Amino acid sequence: MNVRINYIKVIKITLHKGYRNKSRSIHRKNVRNRGLGSIEKYLIEYKVGDKVDVITDPSIHKRGMPHRRYHGRTGDIVGVRGRCFEVKVKIGNSEKLLLIGREHIRLNRFSLKE
Numbered sequence: 001m002n003v004r005i006n007y008i009k010v011i012k013i014t015l016h017k018g019y020r021n022k023s024r025s026i027h028r029k030n031v032r033n034r035g036l037g038s039i040e041k042y043l044i045e046y047k048v049g050d051k052v053d054v055i056t057d058p059s060i061h062k063r064g065m066p067h068r069r070y071h072g073r074t075g076d077i078v079g080v081r082g083r084c085f086e087v088k089v090k091i092g093n094s095e096k097l098l099l100i101g102r103e104h105i106r107l108n109r110f111s112l113k114e
Helices: none
Strands: 051-054 074-081 084-091 094-101 105-107
Touching: 051 084, 074 094
Parallel strands: none
Antiparallel strands: 051 074, 051 105, 074 084, 084 094
């Protein structure tokens, strides 16, 4: 009599903590906005002291894309380093200095009214 025993091997898959981990919904564009954006965002001149919003553009991740933790935050431009801007963002009780490319920032709406 042949007895066949099947063993089920349980495989535990490790959770990788990469730079863009759990960012599927944050870094998703609308269907009609997919692809590279317009050239207008490159023509805006930012000055030191401007209030900007950190809005990451998922189609451009080559230079100066901040971590997903800073998406939607507002900060001040402190300086310029090469083609990127130094933006000081407050999170909790600490202030962070981020190097962000101009594709991932926009002027704050409420600071434009002043």
